[in-house]
Amino acid sequence: MSDVALSRRLLAEGFGTAFLLAIVVGSGVMAERLSTGNVALALLANALATGAGLFALIQMLAPVSGAHFNPAVSLAMLLRGELSARDALAYGAIQIAGALIGVAAAHAMFDLSLFSLSQHPREGFSQAWSEFVATFGLLLVIFGASRQGTMSVALAVAAYIASAYWFTASTSFANPAVTLARALTDTFAGIRPSDAPIFVLAQFVATFAAVFVGRVLFPLSGEDSHIGRRHRPDARH
Structure with missing residues (x-):
């Protein structure tokens, strides 16, 4: 991505994160309103919408x-x-700012307070552990799928997140920006602000653990470095 101006990359990250939160929160509101109290059906709708939206956003903005x-x-x-540290x-x-914009946009679509x-x-503990597992798994999916190109990343991430809605007790936030923004929506997708810090901590701890394991499973240098680097320009999700 070094050949793309930072301003363009930041616009893409802000735009994409905003749409991601609009999808997560908006589909949660719609699912809750239409499911007539069936929480399982509402979660299924929320998971499918999030997975589908992620696929589209990654395909569009990964390059x-x-x-x-x-x-x-x-x-x-x-x-x-x-x-680089500056870019990170x-x-x-911009991801946090975009996430907040996305929540406000979703609320406005459903006539709620911003x-x-x-x-x-x-x-x-079960919720924090779920976030560790969800984030750890997401990053390993990204490390592995990125060796095959953008389409593989989009499909793998969308499928993983949709499934993680169901196999984790926390419904898989797996994203500090998403967690902070969802503390500001008193809807189906929300998280009480006092519970958000432990989610964020678990997500960052999982990041370090995933990077450590990922260096063993998917090295970027050594005998198979040519595989790891082949698709890096358009697959760094």
């Missing part, structure tokens, strides 16, 4: 910015030497 939409992903790419900080800041503190409790 511009790498389509991170997630400070944990940007940190992982910094630790793997694929993103800028990515994180922001409202969530009352949805998500506390305890």
